[in-house]
Amino acid sequence: MQCLMKCMCISLKNNMQKKYFFSGAILLLLILSYLFYRSCKRDTIVISLNERFALPDSAWLCGTVNLDQIRKEVAWSSLLNGDVFKLFKTDTTTSALLQVFRNPSDYSILEQHAIPYFSVWKDSIRYTGIIFQVTSIDRFSNEYPVDSITHFNEKRYSFRTSEGIWMYRNHNLLFIGNADNDSIFAAGILNKKNIHPVETIPDGTILLTATIRTAYIPYADNNPLLRRSSMQLFLKNNSKALQINWNYTGPAAAFLKQGRLAAEKDATGIFVAANTSLDSIQTFIQGIPYLHSFYQKKSYPLIDTLISTLNNNHLSLAFNGWKKIHSSYYTSVMNEEFEMVLQKKDTTSIEPVFKLTVSQPDKSAALRFTAYLQKQGLISAINTTGFTVVLGSFDSELKIEKDASLVLHNKHQPAESTSGSKDSINGAFAMYIHPSYISGLFDHKIKKEGFPVLDSGLKKISSIECIAAKHDRTLSGSLIVEFTDGTHPLLSFMEVLKRMTAKKNNQP
Numbered sequence: 001m002q003c004l005m006k007c008m009c010i011s012l013k014n015n016m017q018k019k020y021f022f023s024g025a026i027l028l029l030l031i032l033s034y035l036f037y038r039s040c041k042r043d044t045i046v047i048s049l050n051e052r053f054a055l056p057d058s059a060w061l062c063g064t065v066n067l068d069q070i071r072k073e074v075a076w077s078s079l080l081n082g083d084v085f086k087l088f089k090t091d092t093t094t095s096a097l098l099q100v101f102r103n104p105s106d107y108s109i110l111e112q113h114a115i116p117y118f119s120v121w122k123d124s125i126r127y128t129g130i131i132f133q134v135t136s137i138d139r140f141s142n143e144y145p146v147d148s149i150t151h152f153n154e155k156r157y158s159f160r161t162s163e164g165i166w167m168y169r170n171h172n173l174l175f176i177g178n179a180d181n182d183s184i185f186a187a188g189i190l191n192k193k194n195i196h197p198v199e200t201i202p203d204g205t206i207l208l209t210a211t212i213r214t215a216y217i218p219y220a221d222n223n224p225l226l227r228r229s230s231m232q233l234f235l236k237n238n239s240k241a242l243q244i245n246w247n248y249t250g251p252a253a254a255f256l257k258q259g260r261l262a263a264e265k266d267a268t269g270i271f272v273a274a275n276t277s278l279d280s281i282q283t284f285i286q287g288i289p290y291l292h293s294f295y296q297k298k299s300y301p302l303i304d305t306l307i308s309t310l311n312n313n314h315l316s317l318a319f320n321g322w323k324k325i326h327s328s329y330y331t332s333v334m335n336e337e338f339e340m341v342l343q344k345k346d347t348t349s350i351e352p353v354f355k356l357t358v359s360q361p362d363k364s365a366a367l368r369f370t371a372y373l374q375k376q377g378l379i380s381a382i383n384t385t386g387f388t389v390v391l392g393s394f395d396s397e398l399k400i401e402k403d404a405s406l407v408l409h410n411k412h413q414p415a416e417s418t419s420g421s422k423d424s425i426n427g428a429f430a431m432y433i434h435p436s437y438i439s440g441l442f443d444h445k446i447k448k449e450g451f452p453v454l455d456s457g458l459k460k461i462s463s464i465e466c467i468a469a470k471h472d473r474t475l476s477g478s479l480i481v482e483f484t485d486g487t488h489p490l491l492s493f494m495e496v497l498k499r500m501t502a503k504k505n506n507q508p
Helices: 002-043 067-073 076-080 083-088 096-102 138-143 182-190 251-255 281-286 289-297 301-310 363-375 452-458 489-506
Strands: 061-065 115-122 125-134 147-151 154-160 164-169 172-177 206-213 230-236 242-249 259-261 270-275 314-334 340-358 379-382 387-389 396-400 406-410 425-427 429-433 461-471 474-483
Touching: 067 206, 125 182, 138 154, 154 182, 164 182, 172 182, 242 251, 242 489, 251 281, 251 474, 259 270, 259 314, 301 363, 363 379, 363 387, 363 396, 363 406, 425 429, 425 461, 474 489
Parallel strands: none
Antiparallel strands: 061 115, 061 206, 115 125, 125 172, 147 154, 154 164, 164 172, 206 230, 230 242, 242 474, 259 425, 270 314, 270 429, 314 340, 340 406, 379 387, 387 396, 396 406, 429 461, 461 474
């Protein structure tokens, strides 16, 4: 009997333990479910497709900003402070837009990882817009006078700040920068339904996306390189360098082909390599009425010969800056006794230091090209080192390498350093720039045509690398820019743009 009672007590105890265990587990699940529900309830609002409004189909520029990730990487106010706000014709002291970017949660902004933006040209007016998704506009209503109207049984709200017009409908807040009839343009955007939702940024590895479509840029068709072109940009999250992955579709893609490329040379200021394919150059010329008419009226065998020399061949250019060349010569002058005597004069000239290499299928092709240049009087007869180039105001020569490549270089080109140079890569185009290796770049005593605007900007840049690959009619690649100042690359990039813009605007 005692044994039976003991067994019953043990059984009852086990049942009580199981009861408390299951009750505790159920209570824990309820608490977790409630917390999950509250977090979802607080941060997520389901906006149906019918309630969303679309990015304009005719936008020449559109994309998304990972606002949440950018704010983690760099102070947003520091990034936007300055010339960026010229896009919105505003300032940074009374900027509602800046306040929203600084503290999006205070303004009930949702989905901060993918905020769409766009720009539209309409009747020669450029409209710039940003789309926010919000839970409410209560904060805006407290700070700005808000008007409301009912349109087809829908309540709409609008208010204006120093930057432009704001319109709200069904958890969508549209901002349009100051422009003529900006409120009418904004109302037109709200009237459209979005059947194609804006693509979100997949993860934190991308800070910003942008798509440029030249078909919607006024007068872009006048430039054959811009005609029917599109560019996709993806700004990567890289705290050490500005990294942009890109895709390009357009006429310029026809000028390159995929193949092996010579890689970067050590201690070279600018090194460019490309696999050229100029089969379509005639079609390109015909697409420009003025150029086609000019080309037809004139005879340009030299251009045709150059095109045939470059077509389907590998090209590389190494540029090491400018070098001061000191030279002396004697001239006859009359002295005080009216006698002709020789007098020594010293001169200093500035010459570019470069080396241009173009591969050829065989030596006979290279010899045909040099024979044509000799016939035209552009190069002298061959000497021990090569052909002396007559064209140009600096000492340069042309020679044929053992592999039949044509090499044009400045006679003062320093010896190449090949130790540690990279192996060849597979691609269509590659460019490497090391400003510190460009001799004379920052010497203002050296006149550099086309470079003054870059002087101040390149001082902050350590290196630039751009590599492209060819896929059918599309070029894709990456651009990596490293800076010397040690700050976040986004801030460094904005500073470089600001300095270069200021430099350009100060030019006569």
